[in-house]
Amino acid sequence: xxxxxxxxxxxxxxxxxxxxxxxxxxxxxxLAVMIxxxxxxxxxxxxxxWTTGYTYDFIPPDGDLIKSFPPSLQHPMGTDDSGRDxxxxxxxxxxxxxxxxxxxxxxxxxxxxxxxxxxxxxxxKIDNFMMxxxxxxxxxxxxxxxxxxxxxxxxxxxxxWIQSISSALGSGQGLSQIILLFFALGLVxxxxxxxxxxxxxxxxxxxxxxxAARATGVSTPAIIFRHLVPNALGPVIVYATLTIPSVMLSxxxxxxxxxxxxxxxxxxxxxxxxxxxxxxxxxWQLIFPGVTMxxxxxxxxxxxDGLRDAxxxxxxxF
Numbered sequence: 001x002x003x004x005x006x007x008x009x010x011x012x013x014x015x016x017x018x019x020x021x022x023x024x025x026x027x028x029x030x031l032a033v034m035i036x037x038x039x040x041x042x043x044x045x046x047x048x049x050w051t052t053g054y055t056y057d058f059i060p061p062d063g064d065l066i067k068s069f070p071p072s073l074q075h076p077m078g079t080d081d082s083g084r085d086x087x088x089x090x091x092x093x094x095x096x097x098x099x100x101x102x103x104x105x106x107x108x109x110x111x112x113x114x115x116x117x118x119x120x121x122x123x124x125k126i127d128n129f130m131m132x133x134x135x136x137x138x139x140x141x142x143x144x145x146x147x148x149x150x151x152x153x154x155x156x157x158x159x160x161w162i163q164s165i166s167s168a169l170g171s172g173q174g175l176s177q178i179i180l181l182f183f184a185l186g187l188v189x190x191x192x193x194x195x196x197x198x199x200x201x202x203x204x205x206x207x208x209x210x211x212a213a214r215a216t217g218v219s220t221p222a223i224i225f226r227h228l229v230p231n232a233l234g235p236v237i238v239y240a241t242l243t244i245p246s247v248m249l250s251x252x253x254x255x256x257x258x259x260x261x262x263x264x265x266x267x268x269x270x271x272x273x274x275x276x277x278x279x280x281x282x283x284w285q286l287i288f289p290g291v292t293m294x295x296x297x298x299x300x301x302x303x304x305d306g307l308r309d310a311x312x313x314x315x316x317x318f
Contacts, residue, residue, distance in 0.1 A: 027306020
């Protein structure tokens, strides 16, 4: 009788990284919190509107002089000065904050990966010139650039295509300010990404598979984006995960200053700015948006650290 040979399945890089990620308790906690948060901000406002009738901009009719009530069964996070339900506003604000973080990171990914990969592959004087441009921009405080962009192109001064999108969605200047935030934060967050990708491309561009692609006549853009960039995705994913909380914190800071998300929309930063005014009298107006934002930022950082340990063979702990 022929002996049956046991077939051993090989583990791919991504499957192996996923197993290591699941062994990191803090990373799993961060992933679980982010899944819960995404589900909550996606379906939570609709559930609250269906069960209670409250929305993020619903103001009760005039009656009581004091409309800010502490947490209760009717309002689990209390209400603000206008009587609006803070839970509904925190969930709606979570949509804005997460969207700003994700979309701005995607913009920085597109710019930074393209720029860094091109500089690293071409090398020589072109690489030197491109990276000196990055150094010059690095010398300018990026938050100052964002403030200048928002001040110059915010409100009525927004570009025509942004105003067209806002008008089409029927949201006016509030949405145009958010769209401008997406691009303003994304266009100043790509510098470190470009350096990370450039370093990866420099270590890969002389590998055998790149030399084989050159020998078969593959064009330079195809070599960069079809052969080199996919092989540098590990560090890119890790840095993107750590960029999202950084961008969200920048948006919160701008909204806290009053030049970020504008009414009738709200973000966690603008809610915290509203709550800080009454912290001594109505502390729940600050506590709940602040704790929600802090928990999300911690979870994203835990997840980013876990991905770094799972994808980078030089820092494996498991």
